[in-house]
Amino acid sequence: MTAIDSPQLVTQETKAPPGLLRRLVAQRQAKIGIGLTAAVVLLALLGPVLLPVITGFTSTEFTGRPFQPDGVFGTDNLGRDVLSRFLDGGLRLLAYSALATLLGMVLGVLAGMTAAYAGGRVDSLIMRSNDVLLALPSLVFALLAITVLGPEGWVLVAVIGITHAPRIARVTRSATVDVITEDFIRAAEMYAVPRWKILVQDVLPNITGPLMVELGLRMTYSIGAVASLSFLGLGMQPPTADWGLMINENRIALVIQPWGVILPVLAIAVLTVGINLITDSLARAAANANVGASK
Amino acid sequence: MMPIILRRLATSVLILLAVSVLVFVATLLLPGDPAQAILGQQATPERLAALREQMNLNDPVWQRYLTWLGGLFIGDFGVSAASGGAVSALLGERIGASLVLLVAAGAISIPVGLLLGTYSALRRGRAGDHIATGTSLVLAALPEFVIGIALVTLFSTTVFTILPSVTMAPPGEPVWNYPQQLILPTLTLVLVVTPYIIRMMRATMLEVLESGYVEMARLKGVPERQVILKHALPHALSPVAQVVAIQLAWMAGGVVVVEFLFRYPGIGQALVDAVTNRDVQVVQVLAILIAAVYIVVNLLADVVGILTNPKLRTGGAR
Numbered sequence: 001m002t003a004i005d006s007p008q009l010v011t012q013e014t015k016a017p018p019g020l021l022r023r024l025v026a027q028r029q030a031k032i033g034i035g036l037t038a039a040v041v042l043l044a045l046l047g048p049v050l051l052p053v054i055t056g057f058t059s060t061e062f063t064g065r066p067f068q069p070d071g072v073f074g075t076d077n078l079g080r081d082v083l084s085r086f087l088d089g090g091l092r093l094l095a096y097s098a099l100a101t102l103l104g105m106v107l108g109v110l111a112g113m114t115a116a117y118a119g120g121r122v123d124s125l126i127m128r129s130n131d132v133l134l135a136l137p138s139l140v141f142a143l144l145a146i147t148v149l150g151p152e153g154w155v156l157v158a159v160i161g162i163t164h165a166p167r168i169a170r171v172t173r174s175a176t177v178d179v180i181t182e183d184f185i186r187a188a189e190m191y192a193v194p195r196w197k198i199l200v201q202d203v204l205p206n207i208t209g210p211l212m213v214e215l216g217l218r219m220t221y222s223i224g225a226v227a228s229l230s231f232l233g234l235g236m237q238p239p240t241a242d243w244g245l246m247i248n249e250n251r252i253a254l255v256i257q258p259w260g261v262i263l264p265v266l267a268i269a270v271l272t273v274g275i276n277l278i279t280d281s282l283a284r285a286a287a288n289a290n291v292g293a294s295k
Numbered sequence: 296m297m298p299i300i301l302r303r304l305a306t307s308v309l310i311l312l313a314v315s316v317l318v319f320v321a322t323l324l325l326p327g328d329p330a331q332a333i334l335g336q337q338a339t340p341e342r343l344a345a346l347r348e349q350m351n352l353n354d355p356v357w358q359r360y361l362t363w364l365g366g367l368f369i370g371d372f373g374v375s376a377a378s379g380g381a382v383s384a385l386l387g388e389r390i391g392a393s394l395v396l397l398v399a400a401g402a403i404s405i406p407v408g409l410l411l412g413t414y415s416a417l418r419r420g421r422a423g424d425h426i427a428t429g430t431s432l433v434l435a436a437l438p439e440f441v442i443g444i445a446l447v448t449l450f451s452t453t454v455f456t457i458l459p460s461v462t463m464a465p466p467g468e469p470v471w472n473y474p475q476q477l478i479l480p481t482l483t484l485v486l487v488v489t490p491y492i493i494r495m496m497r498a499t500m501l502e503v504l505e506s507g508y509v510e511m512a513r514l515k516g517v518p519e520r521q522v523i524l525k526h527a528l529p530h531a532l533s534p535v536a537q538v539v540a541i542q543l544a545w546m547a548g549g550v551v552v553v554e555f556l557f558r559y560p561g562i563g564q565a566l567v568d569a570v571t572n573r574d575v576q577v578v579q580v581l582a583i584l585i586a587a588v589y590i591v592v593n594l595l596a597d598v599v600g601i602l603t604n605p606k607l608r609t610g611g612a613r
Contacts, residue, residue, distance in 0.1 A: 137548025
């Protein structure tokens with residue numbers, strides 16, 4: 001009897017817990033988040049393509065007098081079709097935010113892993129420069145850069161990426177410090193595996209959990225930052241169609257023609273909330289190996 | 296304990312100096328020079344030369360930096376390229392106006408955040424907790440201008456029309472004479488900042504409530520009320536103080552967008568105007584000012600952390 005039971009018991013115990021993504025998707029909150037995010041991303045990606053079919057106007061074409069209820073959602077401050085501008089305005093915001101987040105991740109992960117693994121002077125040099133960058137609020141840093149370099153696309157991406165880097169570096173460093181004291185790193189060092197190879201092959205796969213969470217968090221902030229700067233009139237420049245800029249252009253007519261403001265505000269809100277829901281579930285999945293199994 | 300606080304203070308001063316170098320370098324990267332920016336393209340070479348002499352632009356870079364830095368300490372912030380007037384005259388009232396907003400938002404959001412966070416932790420898993428955590432998760436994701444515009448459409452333009460959506464104080468009159476106009480900007484900042492405090496307070500409280508000393512106190516038969524107020528809360532405050540500080544410091548930067556949205560006559564609005572006009576002198580002063588607030592608030596949080604952490608009460612221990 002015991003001879004029959006024991007193999008079953010063993011297989012049950014050794015079954016690996018579901019992977020990070022499986023644990024993520026198992027949560028209801030994550031499903032809602034993925035749905036919301038996917039809806040806005042699809043809208044932003046397909047909007048420019050479907051523009052001629054849906055409205056028949058381009059996003060910069062003048063279709064009537066300002067703030068009139070023509071078309072589905074009326075016209076904006078210069079008499080352009082609000083729906084056309086809305087459909088065309090999401091892609092750039094998404095692309096800039098994604099690029100800025102990516103830049104921040106690359107810089108931050110490099111700096112954080114180097115600091116943790118090199119230790120000593122390199123470590124304190126990197127972390128002290130981090131403190132200096134962290135002492136300037138990111139929006140102020142961005143405004144300073146825009147004053148000097150002008151509101152160009154690459155300036156937005158670079159400056160937002162750079163302001164993310166120190167925060168990502170901190171997370172990466174503390175996660176790396178936990179990993180590099182493990183025995184398998186010692187073993188790799190004993191076999192004289194080059195340092196960069198240890199970092200890429202042994203350390204990086206073991207810190208993906210916190211890094212994924214950080215990625216989601218930074219993406220939310222990037223979208224907020226790019227949209228805020230455009231809203232201030234210091235990001236995307238007219239006549240570009242952009243959600244942040246649309247809010248700036250149309251908010252004077254919020255009383256008579258609210259759609260020009262409400263549509264982009266809703267889109268940005270749904271997008272950031274969606275990403276934040278995913279990130280929150282991701283954090284739970286990364287911290288607890290049983291999240292997916294229990295539900 | 297004192298040496299740790301002193302060392303922390305010294306670090307803050309060093310960081311502020313480093314930030315000032317960073318901000319000063321920004322002027323050097325600008326195409327043209329400040330004299331050209333003030334006088335415009337049509338300026339005669341003689342006038343340019345005279346103004347350069349007057350603004351000490353011919354001095355070596357390090358000397359200009361030191362003069363500028365020294366000026367900051369005695370309240371001489373330089374000349375605005377856009378208006379030609381002194382920067383200090385431009386900013387005087389605005390600093391006060393922004394402080395009103397920040398203090399009001401801080402005074403509301405800190406107690407509300409701590410209370411809701413504690414409440415949420417004590418009701419873990421029940422309806423009240425779900426509402427509080429769900430709402431704060433959504434609010435934490437939204438950029439500040441989204442929250443601001445939602446409030447404007449809700450309270451002043453579309454649904455109800457009970458509150459003013461822009462600040463319109465006559466120049467020279469302090470903003471607090473019109474408290475109605477302060478409601479929406481303050482509420483926006485509160486809604487942006489409070490969710491983070493709630494979430495951190497909840498997480499820390501949950502951790503503390505599961506700790507050994509709380510269990511010990513309960514087993515001794517200490518009344519639950521006293522367990523929470525005397526044993527749990529003080530231990531939860533020090534990590535939360537860090538988050539509160541980060542949020543307060545964040546407000547110093549986040550106030551820019553909120554002031555722009557509500558046309559509030561504070562430093563944020565001045566900063567946006569200055570960036571639009573590429574008025575570097577003003578941008579520099581404001582960047583330093585905001586960074587200084589940021590650093591001081593973080594320093595205070597660390598001091599609170601050091602004072603409330605019993606492990607650091609002995610001088611040598613770290």
